[in-house]
Amino acid sequence: MRAVELPGLTSVMVSDLFPDHRYRPVSNGSAQELCREIRERTVLTLQEINLEKIQPGDSVNILASHHGFSIYGGDAYAEMIRTIRDEVERRTGTRDIRLRAGVGLRFRETEEYIEKFDLNRDFEGKARGIAPVDRGVAIDTAIGTLYGIADAYKARWIIHAHNNDIRELHYHRQMGRLFKPFAMSYATIETRSSYHQSMGPRAANLLPRMIFESDFIQEKFVCSCMLQVGPAGIMGVNASEDLAGQDKEFARLNLDWYGKIVTLLGAIESAILIIDYPGPVPYTTAGGILFGNFLNANVDEFDLTKPFTAFTRYTDMLYPDVKPLVQGKLPPPNPAIKALILNYCSKGYPSTFFAQQLPTLIVGAQADLFGNDEQNPLFMDYAVRVESLTKAVAFARKFAQTENVLIFDGAVGGFNVSQPLADELYRLAPDLSRHVDEELMPLWLKQRGIESRIPPL
């Protein structure tokens, strides 16, 4: 049973919650129509990029990351990548164009996406996944040697094909968001572990910047090409030769596109959360927002003066069990989450923290999946198996004492929720919108050295 089939649900659209949200997705049509739109926009934006340094016969690696293929079905990201390839060939004459697609903690994930989107056909057999345990290449940076994945950089030129999705706001904090793959999906285990364990929750974002600014990368870098995404859907494509400038502009856009909806979710006082999406627990999504964003929504993650959010790998370290090792310094996971129901999600992301901290029910075969997950061998020590989604929701209602239900099921442009929660969101949205406009947005912009926000309607 899919969560959306539960009785008593309705949908709320982000554009209805915030009618002054001016940005509309590029297409509300079919996947084919979306791909046509993305192709046109990719060609258009690449016209601003100087490709003259790429000579016929030069090798070019288009670097991609797994997350892009999970955004709104993945068709837009795949089409952007295909179009980059086609444009590079058309304008430069080179045909040695490869796709190197990085992953998170599921090492074969992009191989599956490459097959799903038939990218090896488009890349003439030169599309490959790359994993953090692959051979590394030493990169001398201003702070010392860090390692990238050798196969990512084994070309004369690289093009960084990524997206601005808010995703792990608890990690990137909207600082250097567009640089992140250089220390993550294009990097080996030590670089990634340095980011998550040894740097600090904000400072970690220095690492991808340092790698990007290295001579090694700068000698190869042609441009970045970003799939622009927002809560309402795919917003466009933007290419640039100036990643730092592009990152700052996307920070401005993301604060505008995501600031209000993230803050609104943080105002919810109680909810039963249902996860029903083909992704790892914190990356399950709805309305462009992740469960991981909601888990941390009791802290203003855009406010850079707050060092720790409820969940990062730094805080996860300090919970050997249900209680933290240190008292009074860590915000708890969002106390609005009165129950977490896993109806469907992927394995392959260490998630025991969530089951330790949240009353977690896991439905049927999903419990078997997690029981066999090498990254979650202790998850079922803390979660309770329930045989059906209906029973899980009925049981959760008893102890959660709320009729608010919020589902992370990949819904585009909005959320599937219970009627009481819909009513609450509509009630909260207007005042909260003003609060963001008048108080929070100026703070967020100032902290990032951004002069002005996107003008409201």
Added chain:
Amino acid sequence: MVDRVEPLYFGIDYTRADPNEIQSICRSAHMYTEQIICYCRRIKARDVAAAILLGHRTPEALARATGVRTGCGVLCITSVLRQLKAAGINVEVEKAPGWQWYGTYISIWDISDEIARRYPEYYLAEDRAAMDELFPKDE
């Protein structure tokens, strides 16, 4: 997946090692003895420190002894390297078979004041202070 004929057990009895030496390694690595360093297996710092003291002196040996790095194999490598370094073991010399690790990492405690001044947008000095407040200091 196919079940093993015989189950394979990970885990070490940390009480077999000197508790003061466990504490010393952990503190030098800016860790509490009871903190989690392997999120998948929920292995604690004291388990890895004890295993080092009991003679397991490479990341692979520590994995076999404690189960650390046998889940995702990615996120906890620098904690393992930090503890080996704290125990005086030069891991840069011992390279893993294959290409899994190279013995190098960067920590907040390695970042210079000059870099912190040059990149204020990453709150480097502030995170150094926050990490020093939250995690044990190497004294």
